[in-house]
Amino acid sequence: MKRFALSLFLVFLFSITHAQQLQSPTEFLGYELGDNFTRHHRIVEYFQHVADVKSNVKFHQYGWTYERRPLVSVLVSSQANIDNWDQIREDNLRRAGQLEGTPETNVAIVWLSYNVHGNESVSSEATMQTLWELADPNNSRTQAWLENTVVIMDPCINPDGRDRYANFFNQYKNKTTNPDLNSLEHNEPWPGGRANHYLFDLNRDWAWQTQQESQQRMRLYNIVLPHVHVDFHEQGINNPYYFAPAAQPYHEVITPWQREFQDMIGRNHAKYFDENNWLYFTKEVFDLLYPSYGDTYPTYNGAIGMTYEKGGSGRAGLGGLMNNGDTVTLKDRILHHHTTGLSTVEITSQNAPRVLQEFTTYHNNAKNNPPGTYKSFIIKSDNHPDKMRAVTEWLDSQGIQYGSSKTSKPIRGFSYRSGNQGNVSVGTGDIVVSMYQPKSNLVKVLFEPKTRLVDSLTYDITAWAIPYNYDLNAYATTERLNVTVSKYSADFTPMTVSGKPYAYVAPYQTFNDLKWMSQVLAKGVKARAAEKPFSLNGKSYAAGTLVFLRWDNEHIGDKFDNVIKAASDQFQKAVDPVTTGWVDQGKDFGSGFVNVIKTPSVALLSGPQTSSLSFGEIWHFFEQQIDYPLAVLHTDYVKNVDLSEYDVFIVPNGFYRLFDDNYRNEIRDWVRAGGRLILVENALRAFVDKDGFGLSRYLDDKEKKAAQDGTPTEEDLLQRYEDRNRNGVTNFIPGAIFKLQLDNSHPLGFGYPNHYFSIKRGSAKYAYLKNGWNVGVIRDKSALQSGFVGHEALDNMNKNLVFGVESMGSGEVVYMADNPLFRAFWYSGKMIFGNAVFMVGQ
Numbered sequence: 001m002k003r004f005a006l007s008l009f010l011v012f013l014f015s016i017t018h019a020q021q022l023q024s025p026t027e028f029l030g031y032e033l034g035d036n037f038t039r040h041h042r043i044v045e046y047f048q049h050v051a052d053v054k055s056n057v058k059f060h061q062y063g064w065t066y067e068r069r070p071l072v073s074v075l076v077s078s079q080a081n082i083d084n085w086d087q088i089r090e091d092n093l094r095r096a097g098q099l100e101g102t103p104e105t106n107v108a109i110v111w112l113s114y115n116v117h118g119n120e121s122v123s124s125e126a127t128m129q130t131l132w133e134l135a136d137p138n139n140s141r142t143q144a145w146l147e148n149t150v151v152i153m154d155p156c157i158n159p160d161g162r163d164r165y166a167n168f169f170n171q172y173k174n175k176t177t178n179p180d181l182n183s184l185e186h187n188e189p190w191p192g193g194r195a196n197h198y199l200f201d202l203n204r205d206w207a208w209q210t211q212q213e214s215q216q217r218m219r220l221y222n223i224v225l226p227h228v229h230v231d232f233h234e235q236g237i238n239n240p241y242y243f244a245p246a247a248q249p250y251h252e253v254i255t256p257w258q259r260e261f262q263d264m265i266g267r268n269h270a271k272y273f274d275e276n277n278w279l280y281f282t283k284e285v286f287d288l289l290y291p292s293y294g295d296t297y298p299t300y301n302g303a304i305g306m307t308y309e310k311g312g313s314g315r316a317g318l319g320g321l322m323n324n325g326d327t328v329t330l331k332d333r334i335l336h337h338h339t340t341g342l343s344t345v346e347i348t349s350q351n352a353p354r355v356l357q358e359f360t361t362y363h364n365n366a367k368n369n370p371p372g373t374y375k376s377f378i379i380k381s382d383n384h385p386d387k388m389r390a391v392t393e394w395l396d397s398q399g400i401q402y403g404s405s406k407t408s409k410p411i412r413g414f415s416y417r418s419g420n421q422g423n424v425s426v427g428t429g430d431i432v433v434s435m436y437q438p439k440s441n442l443v444k445v446l447f448e449p450k451t452r453l454v455d456s457l458t459y460d461i462t463a464w465a466i467p468y469n470y471d472l473n474a475y476a477t478t479e480r481l482n483v484t485v486s487k488y489s490a491d492f493t494p495m496t497v498s499g500k501p502y503a504y505v506a507p508y509q510t511f512n513d514l515k516w517m518s519q520v521l522a523k524g525v526k527a528r529a530a531e532k533p534f535s536l537n538g539k540s541y542a543a544g545t546l547v548f549l550r551w552d553n554e555h556i557g558d559k560f561d562n563v564i565k566a567a568s569d570q571f572q573k574a575v576d577p578v579t580t581g582w583v584d585q586g587k588d589f590g591s592g593f594v595n596v597i598k599t600p601s602v603a604l605l606s607g608p609q610t611s612s613l614s615f616g617e618i619w620h621f622f623e624q625q626i627d628y629p630l631a632v633l634h635t636d637y638v639k640n641v642d643l644s645e646y647d648v649f650i651v652p653n654g655f656y657r658l659f660d661d662n663y664r665n666e667i668r669d670w671v672r673a674g675g676r677l678i679l680v681e682n683a684l685r686a687f688v689d690k691d692g693f694g695l696s697r698y699l700d701d702k703e704k705k706a707a708q709d710g711t712p713t714e715e716d717l718l719q720r721y722e723d724r725n726r727n728g729v730t731n732f733i734p735g736a737i738f739k740l741q742l743d744n745s746h747p748l749g750f751g752y753p754n755h756y757f758s759i760k761r762g763s764a765k766y767a768y769l770k771n772g773w774n775v776g777v778i779r780d781k782s783a784l785q786s787g788f789v790g791h792e793a794l795d796n797m798n799k800n801l802v803f804g805v806e807s808m809g810s811g812e813v814v815y816m817a818d819n820p821l822f823r824a825f826w827y828s829g830k831m832i833f834g835n836a837v838f839m840v841g842q
Contacts, residue, residue, distance in 0.1 A: 020053055021053065022050065022053050022054060022132070022135060022136065022137075023049065023053075024132050025046060025128040025129055025132055028045075028046050028049055029042060029046070029128075032331075033125050033126075033128065033129055033331070033334055034125065034318070034329065034330040034331030034334050035318070035330075036170065036318075037121055037125070037165070037166040037169050037170055037318075037330075038124070038125060038128075038166070039163055039166050039167070039170075040069055040124070040156055040159040040162055040163050040166070041069075043124050043127070043128060043155050043156060044070055044072055044155070046128050046131075047059060047072060047074050047128075047131065047153075047155055048072075050074070050131055050132070050135050051074055054076075054135045054137075055079060055082070056076065056077060056078060056079045056081075056082045056135070056146075057074055057075065057076045057082075057131075057135050058074060058075040058076075058082055058085070059072065059073075059074050060072065060073050060074070060075070060220075062216055062217065062219070062220045063212070063213065063215075063216030063217070064212075064216075065158075065159050065160045065196065065197060065212065065213055066160060066196065066197035066198065066212055066213075067159075067160045067197050069159035069160060069163065070159070071154075071156075071157075071159065071213060071216060071217065072154070072155065073152055073153060073154045073155075073220070074131065074152070074153050074155075075150060075151070075152055076131065076134045076135055076146065076150075076151050076153065077107075077146045077149065077150040077151065078143070078146045078147050081107055081146070081147075081150050082150075084105065085150070087104065087105055088105045088107045088109075088150060089223070089224055091103035091104060091105045091107075092109060092224065092225060092227075092359075093223070093225065095356065095359055095360040095363060096225045096302060096359070096363045096438055097363045097364070097366070097367050097437075097438030098225070098399070098438060106148070106352070106353065106356055107148055107149065107150055107352070108148060108149045108150070108227050108228070108348050108349065108352040108355045108356060109149070109150050109151075109152065109224065109225075109226040109227050109228070110149060110150070110151045110152070110226060110227070110228045110229075110230075110344060110345055110348050111151075111152040111153075111154070111221070111224070111226035111228070111229045111230070111298075111303075112127070112130070112151065112152070112153045112154070112229075112230050112232070112341055112344070113154045113157055113229065113230065113231050113232065113294055114126070114127045114153070114154060114155050114156055114157065114232045115127075115155070115156040115157055115158055115159075115161075115162050115232070116157040116158050116202050116203045116231060116233070116294060117158065117161065117193075117194045117195075117201070117202075117203060117233060117234070118158045118159075118160065118161020118162040118163070118164055118165050118193035118194055118195070118196075119161065119162075119164075119165040119188060119192055119193035119194050119313060119314030120194070120232075120233050120234035120312075120313050120314070121162055121165055121166060121193070121234075121314070122234060122310060122312055122330060122333035122334055122337055123232035123233070123234070123337050124155050124156045124162060125330065125333075125334050126232070126333075126334045126335075126337035126338045126341065127153055127155040127156075127341075128155070129334060129338045130153070130337075130338050130341045130342060131153055131155075133338075133342065134146065134151060134342075134345070141346075142342070142345070144349070145345050145346055145348075145349035146349075147349075148349055148352045149345060149348055149349040149352060151345055152224065152226065154217070157202055157213060157217065158195075158196050158202050158213065160196050160197045161193045161194060161195055161196050161197075162193065163193075164192075164193040165188065165192070165193025165314055166193075168188055168189070168193065169185055169317055169318075172184050172185045173185045173317065173318065177317070177318045177319045177329075178319075179319045179320050179321040179327045180321060181237070181315060181320055181321060185317050186314075186315050186316070186317050186320060187315075188314050189608075190607055190608040190610075190612060191606075191612035191615070191616075192314060192612065193314060194314070194612075195612060195613065195616060196211060196213055198211065198616045198619055198620040198623075198624070199612045199613060199615060199616025199619070200613070200616055200617075200620065200823070200824070201613060201823075202214060203231065203233075203293055203294050204290075204292050204293070204460070204823055205292060205823070205825075206218070206291075206292045206293060206294060206296075206297035206298075207291045207292035207297050207398070207446065207825075208292055208823060208824070208825030209394075209397055210620075210823065210824035210825055211824075215397070218397065221298075222398075222399050225301060225302065225303070226298070226303055227302075227303055227304065227348070227355045227356070227359050228261075228303060228304045228306075228344060228348050228355070229294070229295070229298035229303045229304070229305045229306070230306050230307075230308060230340075230341070230344055231293070231294030231295055231305075231306070231307050231308070232308050232310075232337055232341070233307055233308065233309045233310070234309060234310050234311065234312045234313040234316075234333070235309040235310070235311055235312075235313060236311060236313065236315075237311055237312055237313060237315045237316050237320050237322055237328060238311060238322050238323045238324075239281075239309070239311040240278070240279030240280055240281060240311055241273065241278065241279065241280040241281075241308075241309070241310050241311065241336050241340075242280065242281055242282065242284070242285065242286060242307070242308065242309040242310075243265070243266055243269045243280060243282060243306070243308050243309075243340055244262040244263075244265050244266045244269075244282065244306045244307075244308075245259065245262040245263050245266050245282050245283050246262065246283070246286055246287055246288045246295070246306070246307070247283050247284050247285055247286055247287045248283075248287060248454055248455040248457075249287050249288070249289050249453050249454045249455040249457075249458055250287070250288045250289070250454070251288060251289050251291075251296070251300070251445060251451070251452075252371070252452050252454075253300065253371050253372075253441040253444055253445060254288060254299060255358075255362060257358040257361075257362070258299060258304055261304045261351075261355075261358075262304060262306060264347055264351070265304070265306065265343070265344060265347055266282050268343050268346065268347040269339070269340050269343050270282075272339050272343055273336075273339070278336065285459065286307050286309065286459060287455070287457075287458050287459050288305075289451070289453070289458050289459070289460070289462070290458075290459065290460035290461060290462075290464075291442075291445045291446060291464065292464075292825075293305075293307070293460075294307065295307045300441050300442045300445050301439065301441075301442055302359055302362045302363055302366075302441075303359075304355075306344075308337065308340050310333050310336050310337055311328060311333075312328055312330075312333045316328055316329075316330070316333070317330070318330045362441075363438045366437070366438050366439065366440040366441050367436060367437055367438050367440065368436070370435035370436055370437075370440035370441075370443075370444070371435075371440070371441060371444055372435065372444045372448065373478055374414070374435065374444075374447075374448065374476040374477060374478060375434070375435045375436070375477065375478055375479060375480045375481075376432055376433070376434050376435065376476075376477050376479060376480060376481040376483075377432070377433040377435075377443070377447045377467075377474065377475070377476050377477075378405075378413065378424065378426055378430055378431070378432055378474060378475045378476075378477065378481075379391065379430065379431040379432075379433070379467070379472050379473075379474045380424075380430055380472075380473040380474065380475075381427065381428070381429030381430050381431075382473055383472050383473050383474075384509055384510050385490035385492075386509075386510035386511070386512040386513070387470050387471075387472060387510060387827075388431065388488055388490060389488065389490055389512075389572075390470065390511070390512075390827060391466065391470050391472065391827075392431065392487070392488035394466075395433070396487070398439070398442065398446075399439060400433065400437070400439050400442065400443055401433075401434070401437045401438075401439070401483075401485050402431050402432065402433045402434075402483070402485070402486075402488075403431070403432060403483040403484045403485040403486040404428065404429070404430065404431070404432060404483065404484050404486060405426045405427075405430065405432045405481045405482065405483060405484075406481075406482040406483065406484055407426070407481075407482065408425070408426055408427045408428065409425070409426060410423055410424070410425045410426075411423070411424060411425075411426060411477050411479050411481075412424075412477065412478075412479075413475030413476055413477035413479075414449055414475060414476040414477070415474075415475055416449060416465070416467040416468060416472065416473075416474050416475070416476070417471075417473060417474075417755070419739070419785060422475075424475045424477075426481060431488060432481050432483045433447065433483075434480070434481060434482075434483045435480075436480060446464070446465070446466050447465060447466055447467070447476065448465060448476070449465055449467075449476055449785075449786060450463075450465075450786045450787075451463060451786070451787070453788055457729065458734060458788070460734065460735065461734055461735020461736075461759065461761065461787065462734055462735055462736060462786075462787040462788040463735060463736050463737040463759070463785070463786035463787030464737075464825075465737070465786055468737050468757040468785065468786065468828075469757075469825065469826055469827055469828065470827045470828055471752075471753075471756070471757055471827075471828040490572070492572040492574075494568070494569055495564075495565055495568045495569075495574075495575050495577070497561060497565060497577050500550060500561065501550070501561075501577035501578060501579060502549070502550060502578055502579050502580055502581055503547055503548055503549045503550060503577075503578050503581060503589060504547075504548040504564050504575050504576065504577055504578070505536065505541065505545060505546070505547055505548075505575070505576045505578055506545065506546040506547075506548070506573065506574070506575045506576070507541060507542070507545055507546075507574065508529070508542075508544040508545055508546050508750060508751050509542070509544075509751045510751065510831065511827060511830045511831050511834070512571055512572075512573065513546075513573065513751065513831075514626060514751075514830065514831050514834040514835075514838075515571060515625065515626050515627075516567055516568075516570075516571040516573045517546060517838065518626040518627065518628045518834070518838070519567050519570075519571075519626075519627060520548075520563060520564065520567050521597070521599045521628075521838075522599075522627070522628055522629070523559075523563045523567075524556055524559075524563075525548060525553055525556065525560060525563050525564070526548070526549075526552040526553055526596065526597075526599075527546050527547070527548050527552075527596075527597045528546070528547040528548070528549065528552070528589070528594045528595055528596050528597060529544055529545070529546060529547070529594070529595055529597055529747070529750070529839060529842060530543060530544065530545045530546075530547060530586070530587065530593065530594050531543060531587075531593040531594070531595060531747070532586055532587055532593050533545075533586055534583045534584075534585060534586025534587060535583065535584045535585045535586060536578060536580075536583045536584055537576075537578065537584070538584070539576070541586075542750075542751075543744070543745055543750060544747070544750025544751050544839065546597075547589055547594055548560075548564060549581070549589060552596070595842045596842065597838060597839070597842050598647065598842060600647040600648045600676070600837060600838065601631075601645065601646045601647045601648070602622070602628070602629075602630040602631070602646065602647070602648045602650065602837060603630065603631045603632075603633050603641075603643070603646040603648065603649050603650070604618055604619065604622075604630050604631070604632050604633065604650045604652070605633055605634075605635065605638060605649070605650065605651050605652060606619075606632050606633065606634055606635070606652075607634040607635035607636055607638075608635055608636075609635050609654050609655060609656045609657060609658055610635065610651075610652050610653070610654040610656075611652055611653040611654045611681075611682075613653075614652035614653035614654065614680060614681065614819065614821075615652045617652075617819070617821040617822065617823065617824055618650055618652055618680075618821060618833075619632065620824055621821050621824070621830065621833065625824070625830065626834065631646065635658055638658070639658075639663055639666075643666075643667070643670045643675060644670065644673065644675075646675070647674075647675065647676060648675070648676045648678065648837055649667070649670070649675060649676070649677050649678070650678045650680070650837075651677070651678065651679050651680065651683040651686075652680050652681075652683065653680050653681035653682050653683060653819060654682060654683055655682060655685075656683065656685075656686040658686075659686040659687070661690075661691075664686075664687065664690055664691075664692065664693075665692065668692045668693070668808065670811070671808045671809065671811035671812065671813060672808055672809025672810060672811060673809065673810060673811065674809075674810040674811045675811045676811055676812050676813075676814065676836075676837075676840060676841050677811070677812070677813045677814065678814045678816065678836050678837070679813065679814065679815055679816060680816045680819055681761075681762070681816070681817065681818065681819050682762075682764075684764075684766065684815055684816075684817055685764075687813075688766065693806070693813065694769050694770060694771050694772055694806045695766060695769070695801075695804075695806070695813075695815055696766070696767045696770075697765065697766060697767060698767050699767040699768060699770075699799065703767070707796075729788075729790045730790040730791055730792040730793070731763050731790050731792040731793045731796075732763065732788075732789075732790045732793060733760055733761060733762055733763050733787075733788075733789050733790065733793050734761065734787075734788060735759055735760070735761045735787060736759075736760055736784060736785075736786065736787025736788060736789045737757055737758070737759060737760075737784075737785045737786045737787055738757070738758050738760050738778055738783045738784055738785060738797070738802075739755055739756075739757055739758075739783045739785050740755060740756045740757075740758050740776040740777060740778060740783065740802055740803070741754070741755065741776070741777050741778075741779055741783075742754055742755050742756045742775065742776050742803075743773065743774070743775045743776075746773050746775045746805065747835060747839035747840045747841075747842065748773070748775045748776075748803060748805055748814065748832060748835050748836060748839065748840050749775050749776070749832070749835070750835055750839050751831050751835070752831070752832070756776055756803075756828065756829075756832065757785065757828060758776070758802055758818045758820070758829070759818060759819070759822050759826055759829075760802075760818050761818070761819070761822070763790070763792075763793035763796060764817065765796050765797070765800050766800065766801040766804075766815070766817055767799070767801060768799060768801050768804075769801060769804045769805075769806055769815075771806065771807075772804055772805055772806035772807065773804060773805045773806075773807075774801055774804050775803045775804055775805060776801075776802045776803030776804075776832075777799070777800060777801055777802060777803075778797050778798070778799075778800040778802060779798070779799065780797070780798045780799075781794045781795065781797050781798060783797065784797070800817075801815065801817060802816075802817045802818050803815065803816055803817070803818075803832065805840055811841065812840055812841045814836045814840055816833075816836070820832045820833045821833055
């Protein structure tokens with residue numbers, strides 16, 4: 001018995017001792033890294049294990065994904081630095097001008113971000129190996145680096161997308177690795193694992209922060225502001241490895257030091273790759289312009305921001321056959337990302353004093369000698385309070401300072417709305433964003449009317465200025481305005497109701513109004529929309545104004561007043577109770593021009609052939625922005641669905657084979673019976689120049705002949721082979737802002753002025769509708785406001801339909817050649833999409 005008890009005690013003692021020892025990933029997982037794709041929860045558990053057994057590793061959960069997977073990070077450094085982390089972090093914010101005082105510590109901060117694209121899944125595997133080597137007390141090299149460097153590791157920015165990919169691969173992989181790319185395991189089904197739950201590309205969301213994962217991560221990022229940030233990716237399977245320096249175009253605010261350090265990092269990586277005869281390339285493809293990447297956003301906040309890309313991605317699996325006949329394995333990919341991760345920490349540690357000095361200089365210069373021509377940006381007080389609230393909340397999320405001018409005076413400035421220089425008076429209530437602040441480089445990038453491009457071969461959109469985004473009455477001026485930093489607040493007086501009003505009247509002017517309306521409709525309240533302007537009780541109301549009649553809502557009794565009041569308070573929405581339906585001017589509330597808004601039943605197409613990103617933008621719009629129900633249909637079975645059950649059918653951007661002649665005819669009959677079809681971007685191609693639909697490429701035969709007269713010139717025929725990519729951009733629009741002429745008397749344009757700033761991401765042209773409403777159009781190429789457009793593409797923009805409505809029987813087709821919900825960040829586009837759903841055809 002004593003021997004048995006002793007044996008149990010020894011087993012228990014061994015288990016405890018073993019549990020307190022740092023385990024390698026292989027020991028912890030039970031398989032070698034590269035033999036399997038590790039599910040997210042096991043990666044988190046390994047990070048927690050390392051933090052549990054090593055006091056110089058600090059585990060932190062900073063949020064949750066939409067699918068309730070944890071978002072985590074760890075700090076790893078010397079014990080002294082971990083114990084003093086709060087001081088180190090606050091000292092860094094002092095260097096960045098975010099806190100007052102003189103820094104007392106001198107420790108560099110490296111932030112390594114992994115797996116922002118879920119099916120670029122090697123990086124989360126590599127992060128376990130990298131953490132182990134950084135935490136291993138027997139690794140003298142890494143321990144030396146950590147004496148003057150803190151490393152923050154986020155093992156998976158996109159857990160939902162990663163597990164979507166890992167679960168797919170683990171379910172369908174062969175017992176023995178099969179490198180044949182035709183095999184199922186190498187071909188993900190729609191929508192793939194790249195994006196998050198709502199199918200957003202989180203690597204385009206750093207600045208806009210529309211997604212839950214981004215919002216939570218950036219709250220942590222902005223209270224640290226690291227000196228070096230790396231975003232680990234994968235690229236096509238036949239590409240080798242890409243690391244810094246980045247390709248042109250660089251934004252002009254990127255400093256000589258940021259460029260120099262990219263070169264230093266790259267040369268250090270190259271040393272290790274050369275020793276192992278690994279292939280790599282630099283200064284190609286991946287530029288530093290668009291501000292919402294995981295390399296550019298940190299760069300514009302003073303860091304050395306970089307992207308690392310390993311060939312492989314979702315196609316490679318555990319091993320994939322490349323064009324050269326070699327097989328790239330998951331183990332290869334892990335080793336390469338692991339090598340560049342450690343190399344980044346190494347070169348930062350070796351140069352820590354200068355890294356800190358240059359970071360301090362960056363922010364001092366930003367505050368005292370900001371870049372660029374414009375020194376102040378003025379957002380006029382006559383903008384709607386909803387817009388002011390929305391833009392200032394976004395500024396707060398960026399840590400950008402704003403306030404009011406200390407003096408009121410007339411100045412000269414560039415008007416974003418007119419596109420011209422003019423006089424403007426700066427007054428009380430105007431919001432001023434000064435360039436004389438620590439984040440002035442970020443301010444310049446986000447507010448400048450036109451981004452300067454040193455190279456037109458860029459990876460993403462080339463225009464995004466915030467005043468266009470929110471359609472603000474705003475100005476950029478070369479004058480420095482002294483600003484009293486403050487927070488924005490708009491006065492709101494809660495609605496008081498006495499008795500039982502005849503109706504409630506609600507202006508319809510902003511996206512907040514749309515959200516308010518959708519919530520009221522979803523609670524069973526019936527609404528009407530005034531087709532024409534009117535005045536009542538001395539107050540003027542524009543077309544689109546919402547009218548809620550007691551007559552229409554007697555079926556819900558007192559709930560009617562309670563819903564209106566509660567929603568008004570929730571959205572800070574001004575609503576006017578009125579005692580009569582007799583208006584002073586315009587159409588009375590019983591008129592046929594005050595139309596009932598039918599609460600629509602909405603269906604959204606998903607599945608192969610649809611763009612997963614476009615589908616996700618619309619899905620997110622309904623569920624997370626306006627909180628309105630919809631049915632998601634799939635291309636696999638949609639032809640078997642009885643569309644008469646739905647009032648609205650939305651077809652996202654995509655490349656469709658689904659819509660053959662028979663199915664188009666079915667949809668046309670459904671529209672004629674009262675349905676509303678909304679087509680977005682390339683979905684229009686499936687209906688253009690098709691029988692029964694009025695959408696056409698060309699207005700007439702003369703325009704068609706001119707467009708198709710593509711006889712090449714001698715210069716075209718003798719172009720140099722090396723110029724083929726550059727010549728190809730002549731008909732290219734990667735993403736530019738055009739000012740549309742907008743018919744705001746049409747329900748699709750309700751709530752807007754007579755213009756709309758649109759992000760255009762392609763050169764497709766559509767003729768004006770001959771038998772329909774041309775609501776948003778580009779009259780000529782002077783509509784271009786900002787961004788790169790190839791000269792042939794620009795010439796092709798004349799007389800171009802962007803938003804149109806075709807009446808068909810009792811229903812309508814809404815054509816949207818541009819995507820107003822692009823990446824969910826284009827604030828001014830959201831209302832026009834809402835109008836297509838709720839207002840058109842009522």
